[in-house]
Amino acid sequence: MSDHRLQDAIDTLKESGVRITPQRHAVLEYLIQSMSHPTADDIYKALESKFPNMSVATVYNNLRVLREIGLVRELTYGDSSSRFDCNTSDHYHAICETCGKIVDFHYPRLDEVESLAEQVTGFNVSHHRMEVYGTCSECRAKSAH
Amino acid sequence: MSDHRLQDAIDTLKESGVRITPQRHAVLEYLIQSMSHPTADDIYKALESKFPNMSVATVYNNLRVLREIGLVRELTYGDSSSRFDCNTSDHYHAICETCGKIVDFHYPRLDEVESLAEQVTGFNVSHHRMEVYGTCSECRAKSAH
DNA sequence: TTATTAGATTATAATCTTTATAATTAGTTT
DNA sequence: AAACTAATTATAAAGATTATAATCTAATAA
Numbered sequence: 001m002s003d004h005r006l007q008d009a010i011d012t013l014k015e016s017g018v019r020i021t022p023q024r025h026a027v028l029e030y031l032i033q034s035m036s037h038p039t040a041d042d043i044y045k046a047l048e049s050k051f052p053n054m055s056v057a058t059v060y061n062n063l064r065v066l067r068e069i070g071l072v073r074e075l076t077y078g079d080s081s082s083r084f085d086c087n088t089s090d091h092y093h094a095i096c097e098t099c100g101k102i103v104d105f106h107y108p109r110l111d112e113v114e115s116l117a118e119q120v121t122g123f124n125v126s127h128h129r130m131e132v133y134g135t136c137s138e139c140r141a142k143s144a145h
Numbered sequence: 146m147s148d149h150r151l152q153d154a155i156d157t158l159k160e161s162g163v164r165i166t167p168q169r170h171a172v173l174e175y176l177i178q179s180m181s182h183p184t185a186d187d188i189y190k191a192l193e194s195k196f197p198n199m200s201v202a203t204v205y206n207n208l209r210v211l212r213e214i215g216l217v218r219e220l221t222y223g224d225s226s227s228r229f230d231c232n233t234s235d236h237y238h239a240i241c242e243t244c245g246k247i248v249d250f251h252y253p254r255l256d257e258v259e260s261l262a263e264q265v266t267g268f269n270v271s272h273h274r275m276e277v278y279g280t281c282s283e284c285r286a287k288s289a290h
Numbered sequence: 291t292t293a294t295t296a297g298a299t300t301a302t303a304a305t306c307t308t309t310a311t312a313a314t315t316a317g318t319t320t
Numbered sequence: 321a322a323a324c325t326a327a328t329t330a331t332a333a334a335g336a337t338t339a340t341a342a343t344c345t346a347a348t349a350a
Contacts, residue, residue, distance in 0.1 A: 019317050021327060040307080055329045060308065062327090076221045080337080081307060092258075094266045105265045113237075113252055114277055120250045121239045122282040130275035132259055137267040164346055166298060185336080200300045205337065207298095225308080226336060 005086075006032050009071050016069050023047075023054055027062045028071070037075060037083040037093075037102045075102075077131075093131040098139035150177050150231075154216050161214050168192075168199055172207045173216070182220060182228040182238075182247045220247075222276075238276040243284035 009028055013020055026047050031038070038046070044059045063084055066072040075083040077095060083102070091104045114125045135143075154173055158165055171192050176183070183191070189204045208229055211217040220228040222240060228247070236249045259270045280288075 019326060021317070023328075053329070055331090056307095057309080057330085058328055074223065076223055078219060078221055092262070094262050094268045094270070096268065097271070103266045103268070105262050107258055107261060110255075110258075110275070113255075113275070116252060117237070117239050117250050117277045118279075121248045123239045123241065123248070123277070123279040124285060125239070125277045125279035126242070127279075128275060128277040130255070130258070130273060132262045132268070132270045132273040134263075134268040134270035134272075140269060164297065166346070168299075198300070200302090201336095202301085202338080203299055 012069060012071060018065060018069065023051055023058050024062045024065070026050060027059060028066060031066070031072060031084060031086045034086075037085045039081045039083055041081065043084070094136075095131055095133050096136040096139055097133050098135050098143075101136055101138075103136070157214060157216060163210060163214065168196055168203050169207045169210070171195060172204060173211065176211075176217060176229060176231045179231075182230050184226045184228055186226065188229070239281075240276055240278050241281040241284055242278050243280055243288075246281055246283075248281070 006029055009032065010020060010025070013024075013028075018024075027043055030043055030046055036042075040056070040059050040063060043063075044054070044056050047054060047059075063072060063074070067074055067084075071086065073085045075085055075093070077083065079100065090109055091106050094103045094105055095101070096103075110128060110130060114128055117123060117128075118125050151174055154177065155165060155170070158169075158173075163169075172188055175188055175191055181187075185201070185204050185208060188208075189199070189201050192199060192204075208217060208219070212219055212229075216231065218230045220230055220238070222228065224245065235254055236251050239248045239250055240246070241248075255273060255275060259273055262268060262273075263270050
């Protein structure tokens with residue numbers, strides 16, 4: 001069902017003149033089918049059975065390429081490593097401070113904030129990021145015994 | 146003029162039972178008087194003339210303590226190192242993608258987003274973060290020759 | 291004021307994530 | 321199928337942050 005998304009992404013790669021190698025294909029496929037927001041190491045571990053000789057650098061290189069093309073977003077939260085997210089549609093993130101889980105949610109784009117910020121700061125604003133932090137229901141249930 | 150802010154912060158430390166060492170005092174003072182949003186290394190470098198023997202670990206330890214008490218916020222952007230910000234009043238950040246400058250701006254708190262996110266995700270939301278990205282006027286002027 | 295004690299600092303090493311380098315391999319185009 | 325160039329691999333290096341153990345000191349109370 002996410003086949004067309006993968007195909008679309010591959011088309012975008014071709015249009016950008018980026019070669020489609022098996023490793024690159026696998027990283028992209030994994031990101032598209034993944035509901036979580038994996039780190040580079042998550043992806044590396046997930047693919048190592050299929051590509052036993054793949055280098056970590058390959059994962060990073062491909063994530064950089066995919067980010068530069070706009071297919072992937074890099075999320076830098078408080079924890080030590082970046083997370084990567086397929087840039088499908090506009091959405092925001094809710095992050096559980098207990099277990100680290102990331103859940104997507106939709107909300108109208110904060111265009112007003114962007115235009116006010118432009119006026120106040122003199123910046124040319126291209127985009128923004130926003131996320132909410134708290135405790136997910138599972139962790140609340142656990143802490144309540 | 147920011148003396149009272151420093152004094153307030155020191156009172157908070159005392160109430161929390163945290164010792165006030167010269168190094169800790171200096172880190173706190175630097176953060177309060179700083180208009181930028183320094184990295185741990187910035188702080189380390191700024192204080193090394195006054196404390197030639199201070200260890201980097203001390204800076205990190207103190208930043209952690211100050212963060213845990215709520216006096217300081219840790220900002221993790223795309224770049225490699227965290228930035229630290231005195232948690233004075235509610236404000237958001239505009240970040241220049243060219244030179245890295247961070248400018249504060251005020252906007253009404255996004256309480257609506259928080260409550261919607263709670264409903265949709267089932268989270269207990271404690272806070273959020275939001276910032277806008279773009280190009281500052283200086284960098285726009287430079288790139289226009 | 292001094293002694294005590296738990297916490298803080300220092301110096302150092304270790305860890306972890308990410309990037310750089312050089313040699314080899316392999317997509318893509320002709 | 322050959323050639324060209326980008327991608328991959330293996331490895332090392334860099335940079336940020338944390339861990340450890342020994343030493344020191346701020347705060348408290350005798």
